[in-house]
Amino acid sequence: MRNKENYQMIIRGRDMMKKKILSVLLCMGLMVQGMFGALDVSADVQAEDLMQEVQAGEVGTDADTTAGNAAVSDFSVRLLQKCMEDGENSLISPVSVLYALAMTANGAKGNTLSQMGETLGMPVSGFNDYFYAYMASLSAEEKCKLLFANSIWFKDVGTFQVNPDFLQVNADYYNASLYKAPFDEATKDDINAWVSEHTDSMIEEIIDEIPDAVVMYLINAVCFDAQWEEPYLESEQGKGTFTLEDGQTREADFMYSTESTYLKDDMAEGFLKYYADKKYAFAALLPDEGTSVKEYVDSLTGEHLTQLLANAEQTAVDAAIPKFSSEYDVNMNEVLKQMGITDAFDKAKADLSGIGQSSEGQLYISRVLHKTFIDVDEQGTKAGASTAVEIAVESAMLSEKQIYLDRPFVYMIIDCETNTPIFTGTMMDIQK
Secondary structure, eight states: OOOHHHHHHHHHHHHHHOSSOOOOOOOOOTTTSOOOOOOOOOOOOSSEEOTTTSOOOOOOOOOOHHHHHHHHHHHHHHHHHHHOOTTSOOOOOHHHHHHHHHHHHTTOOHHHHHHHHHHHTSOHHHHHHHHHHHHHTOOOBTTEEEEEEEEEEEEOOTTEEEOHHHHHHHHHHHOOEEEEEOOSHHHHHHHHHHHHHHTTTSSOOSOSOOOTTEEEEEEEEEEEEEEBSSOOOGGGEEEEEEEOTTSOEEEEEEEEEEEEEEEEOSSEEEEEEEBGGGSSEEEEEEEOTTOOHHHHHHHOOHHHHHHHHHTOEEEEEEEEEEOEEEEEEEEOHHHHHHHTOOGGGOTTTOOOTTTEEETTOOEEEEEEEEEEEEEEOSSEEEEEEEEEEEEEEOOOOOOSOOOOOOSOEEEEEEETTTTEEEEEEEESOTTO
């Protein structure tokens, strides 16, 4: 998988320049811990911004961080297992999905709310407290920034009335921006521009179209931009071979280093490579020979992953990471149904009445759209993600027949109790 001689030369060269191994500090990997920060920019959108009407209020929380961390880890593993496809790259931001679904769950009731809580791993009130407390504890660092943003967009139409309490709780706990818009082509462009700006243009489009029945979008955006604690020198980079599971090979640009945190379980081994300030780390796990990536991922649980990271061994690791860039997008409807959220997608069973009311029918989740991007090079990592929960109104039943009275016809006026005609007639020429 790599040119061993070149690798050894690179490592020897690095060791001569280094006089000490990296200091030891364990942190959770990007995939399993809260990826939160603060984002102050605001996209230039045409939609009416309602934040002047709904101001985020002070909230008191008693967050259970242990339960919250466990829920995030467990959901991360389960979501990855469901999204994986054999032989295909995958990339998800479980926290982005949790953000969007937790905001949505604040408007769910009954069995719909129960299913969402069970699938997400914690009652929505717990996520509200956990996310709020975690976000409040973070500060943005110049060399290691994690930015987030949330927004709610709802249709400016008389038949749909949003519950003010729903907007308020999401403003309070998630600092969600609120926009009222006509849901036309300009609104689609506004939403995509908002997502693009809040992901540093890594995700340029989350919405491809706005169906007529849609009345709301709940959007989350995540932007991660961090330099390595020790960026790779030119002498620590070289060509190597990447071998696929079916035996095919690819030439790749590798980055070589000595790391200090070793990961090991019964089916894989790996390491952590830290970003600046060691607040975040790149966690790599390589399945043992003969074990496929899918087999390994399928074996994971959130608890196992937490223990694996907590029990890391502090020792020197000769490491090589290929430079890579990847994009991924998925409609998560079927994934989330398989995980246990079914009623929310069912027009007949969904209870999202806490969001608001529509005279045209019942609210339900029509789509959960997720897009991600990552770029890993010698300087560090840039990654972006966005999740959009699309709320639609149950459409009126479509007629299977179509009858236009655009040619001669017979007509009657009948007594409905007796089903007898009071008048009968024919219309042969509308002009007479």
